[in-house]
Amino acid sequence: QVQLVESGGGLVQAGGSLRLSCTASGLTFSIWAMGWFRQAPGKEREFVAAITGNGGRTYYADSVKGRFTISRDNAKNTVYLQMNSLKAEDTANYYCARGRSFSPTMDVHNYYYWGQGTQVTVSS
Secondary structure, three states, rough: OOOEEEOOOOEEOOOOOEEEEEEEEEEOOHOOOOOEEEEEOOOOOOEEEEOOOOOOEEEOOOOOOOOOEEEEEEOOEEEEEEEEEEEEEEHHEEEEEEEOOOOOOHHHHHEEOOOEEEEEEEEE
């Protein structure tokens, strides 16, 4: 079965950086878009970034554009989220997910498999 396992979360000061990783198994990784989403307490899950199956195109939420970078290594079945210049409002549980096709969308309903999440806490 498809499994997605996130890692790399933690506690960081505002202005700092973290790199999240998500390793997939049970699927042909390179044919699927992958996305990162986040959910803060009391809020809905929101789109953060996504990448096409071959890594050729990336998409970002306006709130993270210029600070976060999504990338993937298909040889390692892993997608990354490099987060720089972190702010307190970036605090959330971060999830990776597999899209329903090669090209991603920003719609959470178009992602069919999800990891368990990794907590990111940014102290101000």
